[in-house]
Amino acid sequence: MQFDNAHAILASKGAVRMKQKELSRWMKAIVVLGFICVLFLDAVWVPELGKDLAGNTPELQRMFWPCLIYFWISTIPVMVFMALVWKMATEIGRDNSFCMKNALRLRTCSLLAAADTLYYIIGGVVLLSMNLLHIGIAIIGLGVCAVGAAISVLCAALSHLTRKAADMRSENDLTI
Numbered sequence: 001m002q003f004d005n006a007h008a009i010l011a012s013k014g015a016v017r018m019k020q021k022e023l024s025r026w027m028k029a030i031v032v033l034g035f036i037c038v039l040f041l042d043a044v045w046v047p048e049l050g051k052d053l054a055g056n057t058p059e060l061q062r063m064f065w066p067c068l069i070y071f072w073i074s075t076i077p078v079m080v081f082m083a084l085v086w087k088m089a090t091e092i093g094r095d096n097s098f099c100m101k102n103a104l105r106l107r108t109c110s111l112l113a114a115a116d117t118l119y120y121i122i123g124g125v126v127l128l129s130m131n132l133l134h135i136g137i138a139i140i141g142l143g144v145c146a147v148g149a150a151i152s153v154l155c156a157a158l159s160h161l162t163r164k165a166a167d168m169r170s171e172n173d174l175t176i
Helices: 002-056 056-093 099-131 135-175
Strands: none
Touching: 002 056, 002 099, 056 099, 099 135
């Protein structure tokens, strides 16, 4: 009877480990999909949108390249963010979800999202002061800022919880 209980416990740990690996694969697939979307935005959609805006509004023509370069710079934190999520997914696949490395990665993700949000706010203020803030750009910028702020807060909360879980895990490892 005791052998059956031990076998059930080991089997459930194997199932958990398999779920961890499956979660890791899903996270990595989402990161790849996000990377493809960012590349599409960088290479196709934003340049076409900019050309359309510049074509319809002659006073915005001179701002096409500065705004496009500004947007390309803003995707750097997004790419770093995705690289950190990839590393966290790798740790989750190794059944090491609650570790200090992941807590620090989540904190870095929070700071990256906050920095990107601030970057877009500054860009909007600069365009507004130059009287070049097109309504379409303003709406997209507000959306980016709202999403960036939400992601920043979420990552900060997850970092805090992951750090607490990692602390409890290390305390448990010491007592065993």
